[in-house]
Amino acid sequence: MSVIESKILLKKERQLEIIHQINLHNKILSSDLSLILNVSEDTIRRDLNELALENKIVKVHGGALSKSYNVSATQADTYAYDEKKVIATKMIKLIKDGMTILTSGGTTMRAIANQLPNNLHVTFFTVSPLISLELAEHPNVEVIFLGGKISNISKISVGGEVVSKINDIKADLCVLGINGFDQEGISDSDYEVVQVKKAMIKSSRQVVATTISEKLNSDLRLRVCTLNEIDYLITELSPENELLKPYKGLVKYIL
Amino acid sequence: MSVIESKILLKKERQLEIIHQINLHNKILSSDLSLILNVSEDTIRRDLNELALENKIVKVHGGALSKSYNVSATQADTYAYDEKKVIATKMIKLIKDGMTILTSGGTTMRAIANQLPNNLHVTFFTVSPLISLELAEHPNVEVIFLGGKISNISKISVGGEVVSKINDIKADLCVLGINGFDQEGISDSDYEVVQVKKAMIKSSRQVVATTISEKLNSDLRLRVCTLNEIDYLITELSPENELLKPYKGLVKYIL
């Protein structure tokens, strides 16, 4: 740790200290720096200007941010794609020839559909146009799309017709992409999506919840189901990971 | 760290956190962000506006959506895209507020869906996952997907269930993408697709056939309908073009 002495620092020293602080905290306020370094905010501002000009930091109103903190302009790719690929690999191990599988939408599900091996002979029921297309690329997969009104927000089909159609199905597996997950269970923020997911759970022998660990311990407005309704929880983490401890015993299997 | 440490965040930081939240949940409500980030909804709204302007997110009434809903194949590299855009422009002139429209799949239809002006209030019934997604981008369009088995080949839903569902609809307009077209009428090579298209024609007051001129004078194995069942023929050519002469009088309107 850098001890701040009352001694006066040279300009160069001070700027090094500023960079140090930013690397440490990813951000820093001009006012804090002024206090720490015992110079006026004007001086700090001038320092930050110089450092920004040298591309050492990112200057923002009120202070500065670390360069690494700043997201690249092109974040086009799916968020956390690597994590989702790990999840897909684990998920696919649960799928056996001849199964009937009910699935929702979401980018995690898309990764699963994408990674699916071509030799699997299974039937998928889905409410997501995107997933249906991804699945339809696999020659031995039968894809049934459960039609209905397409929600502008969630891009899956919703409404009474879908729900009643789901009720007529008896699936081996239900694979859910998750938005909110905590000790209380699965939650979501879209009323119509919740209705669909609830129906899917009810119509399946086993339920698999898939989510990247970041979504653990988040609670959204509407409840989809409780933890005891879930058979498998799949994240990109190893089952022994600390973050999964709270769910031990509450969910049958954690993969 | 995504953990909110200090109460006060810099504006840029806050916006990064917003993007993070959206990537995590695919969508987010302004009110939730206001709570999470401890600022007024006005500020959130301004942030969302900025981020939308930078094309980082998609803003909707009440919150924002993740931008990553794009389907792999981008529009621009579809075959004969320019021609299809011309067709789309002509086609869209036939659409009036309040209409119910029945559509098949195909890249021409996709161009139409893409070019659709945002102020149109119409209801689309479609059997194509791709078209449904494209249409769902338009806030004032209601999209109903007619579910069923997704054909691996044509990537639209087919089968008895779809056909009987179509029979229950009464649409103002049927917009067909065409594969084969000659003096005998419309033809196609996939049996299941033909069944669906036949049903669509039967359920619509008016039928619009759209095709690039390349497909004119081609005959495929299976007949979909004869020319007198078609109300409009739309190609990228001017109606006076030599290639369209053979169809004068056989089709009501050539655009």
Next chain:
DNA sequence: GGTTTAAATGCCTTTTTCTGCATCTTTCAT
């Protein structure tokens, strides 16, 4: 060491930015 010179710093004033509030309009769901 003393003087010169340029850089660095602090202070002040003027702009700009940010944010919340109030008001009015638009949109949405019932």
Next chain:
DNA sequence: ATGAAAGATGCAGAAAAAGGCATTTAAACC
């Protein structure tokens, strides 16, 4: 169709940035 929720807009106070100016400081030169 109508009431409620969300959005847009203008305003004001607070905070931060920018630029000019004067003073101090550090270094360079003799």
